[in-house]
Amino acid sequence: MAFVSDLDQITRAAAGDPSAVSWLVDRYSPGVLGLATRMLGDRMEAEDVTQETFLRAWKALPGWEPRAKFSTWLHRVALNLCYDILRKRRESLPGELPEMTDPELTPPERLLQTERVKAIETAIAALPERQAAALTLCALQGHSQVEAAEIMETSEEALESLLARARRSLRATLAERSVA
Amino acid sequence: MKDPRMTPTLSDERILDLIEAYGADPVAFPEAERDAAVRRMNEAPSLFAKALDEARRLDQFLDIVPETEVPASLRDSLLASAPKPARTARPERGLWRFLPGWLPAGAVASLVMGLMIGVNVSLPASVASAQTTDETDAVMYAALGFGDLDLMSETAE
Numbered sequence: 001m002a003f004v005s006d007l008d009q010i011t012r013a014a015a016g017d018p019s020a021v022s023w024l025v026d027r028y029s030p031g032v033l034g035l036a037t038r039m040l041g042d043r044m045e046a047e048d049v050t051q052e053t054f055l056r057a058w059k060a061l062p063g064w065e066p067r068a069k070f071s072t073w074l075h076r077v078a079l080n081l082c083y084d085i086l087r088k089r090r091e092s093l094p095g096e097l098p099e100m101t102d103p104e105l106t107p108p109e110r111l112l113q114t115e116r117v118k119a120i121e122t123a124i125a126a127l128p129e130r131q132a133a134a135l136t137l138c139a140l141q142g143h144s145q146v147e148a149a150e151i152m153e154t155s156e157e158a159l160e161s162l163l164a165r166a167r168r169s170l171r172a173t174l175a176e177r178s179v180a
Numbered sequence: 181m182k183d184p185r186m187t188p189t190l191s192d193e194r195i196l197d198l199i200e201a202y203g204a205d206p207v208a209f210p211e212a213e214r215d216a217a218v219r220r221m222n223e224a225p226s227l228f229a230k231a232l233d234e235a236r237r238l239d240q241f242l243d244i245v246p247e248t249e250v251p252a253s254l255r256d257s258l259l260a261s262a263p264k265p266a267r268t269a270r271p272e273r274g275l276w277r278f279l280p281g282w283l284p285a286g287a288v289a290s291l292v293m294g295l296m297i298g299v300n301v302s303l304p305a306s307v308a309s310a311q312t313t314d315e316t317d318a319v320m321y322a323a324l325g326f327g328d329l330d331l332m333s334e335t336a337e
Contacts, residue, residue, distance in 0.1 A: 013262065013263065014263060015263070015265065016262075016263045016264045016265035017265070018259075018262075018265075021259060021262040021263070022259060025250075025255060025258045025259055025262075026255075029250045029254070029255065029258060030247055030248050030249065030250050031248075033248045033250055033254070034247065034248035037248055047251075047254050050250075050254060050258070051254070051257060051258065051261070054258045054261060054262075055261055058261060058262050058263055061263060062263075113244060116241070116244060117244060117245055117246065120241055120242065120244075120245055121245065135242075138202070138208070139203065139208075139239075139242050140242060140245055144211075145202075145210050156210070160197070160201045160202075161201075163201040163202065164197065164200045164201040167200065167201065167203070167235070167238055168200070170238060171234065171238055174238075174241065
């Protein structure tokens with residue numbers, strides 16, 4: 001199969017080539033939706049963020065200059081949209097923290113896989129937003145440190161610190177719930 | 181294969197930091213430090229066993245989180261919002277862009293019809309005029325004032 005670069009697809013998608021548009025959507029929408037879902041903990045809002053992210057991408061395509069990877073740019077847009085939503089949530093609900101405790105959670109030996117997934121997703125969504133973003137990008141989506149740092153517009157050292165704190169918090173939360 | 185002697189050494193503390201941040205799988209470590217970390221972990225496994233065990237448990241937990249599936253409705257919506265193929269329209273410049281699209285075709289048709297009518301009408305006219313050339317010429321000369329010359333010459337004769 002011939003290698004097709006992002007730039008080829010972007011050029012063709014900008015001209016309205018439906019196959020290139022599909023390629024970009026299929027390649028990148030799961031990552032964007034996944035990131036938004038983990039950040040927001042709300043599927044509907046995450047879908048809205050994904051929609052808005054791609055709308056901005058379509059507008060940017062005609063003048064696209066490959067200074068950054070398309071994937072990095074796209075995730076950065078999605079992440080900033082998530083930050084906006086989270087900020088508005090904080091402003092509308094001063095002092096409230098995201099819901100994260102579920103006292104009725106079943107012990108790990110009786111949990112089904114879906115419940116475990118739900119538990120970890122809830123725990124990730126409850127992390128401070130930058131920690132959640134770092135963990136999602138690196139541990140769940142397999143971005144390299146360099147890519148994740150670019151997406152988050154931070155240094156690799158800062159990213160590492162966020163990751164370490166995220167993993168410590170997650171371990172503590174899951175242990176508290178007797179999940180891990 | 182990299183020469184291990186060329187790989188910088190890492191402190192044990194630094195390796196513990198890497199495990200804490202990136203988990204138990206060295207593949208996730210920053211590339212520049214990966215080889216040195218693996219070498220040191222193989223040299224002294226007991227130093228890192230506890231940290232690796234804790235990290236591995238969390239890694240396994242994170243591994244069960246499935247990739248997000250994009251629902252068909254969202255995919256359709258993303259595709260619908262994408263750029264559409266450009267129309268293969270001719271470049272529209274000047275005043276033409278303000279005129280309806282059928283106008284150039286109408287103008288060409290009118291021109292062709294006009295030429296055909298012109299040819300059909302002019303042929304009989306030119307044949308008829310050939311028969312009256314002398315009379316027409318006389319009138320033309322007279323109108324231009326040359327008729328007098330003829331009269332004068334006729335009178336002189």
